[in-house]
Amino acid sequence: MLGRTHFMGGALAGLALAKSMGLPLGEVWAVTGIAGFSALLPDVDTPKSTAGNVLFPLAFVLNRTLGHRGATHSLLAVLMLALAGAFIPGVKTIYLFAFVAGYLSHLLLDFLNPEGVPLLYPFGGRFSLGLFTTGTIFDNLLTVVLFAILFAGLKF
């Protein structure tokens, strides 16, 4: 999936989380934004991605050691990052949930791709529905649909 598709998917996951918890407007925006940006994080394993551009040295090392769509695309990765986040002083629990929701949305969207994701890393196996490839018209169409749903959901 394209970075913008992942951002929209993550933001939508965050919005759904915030709305389901009945959060005040400021928190809705914060949770939606955190989830949107965390949805970009799994692709830090390639320098070609948005997160990889921002964190280039890390992206280079991860790409060389783990490859694209490796360990960063696993349930273990999101668990470890969430646990690490829990130890940051002052971080609200809802923000950790937003992070997890966004990150998981990335794994779900890449699951639609034929390449699949190693959800159970370090155990073997890649999981995929094989519906459509990154950068195709379907990827762009999904971005538009996710944006429309997000826009409708953010309208108060």
Ligand SMILES: [Zn+2]
């Ligand atoms: Zn990915």
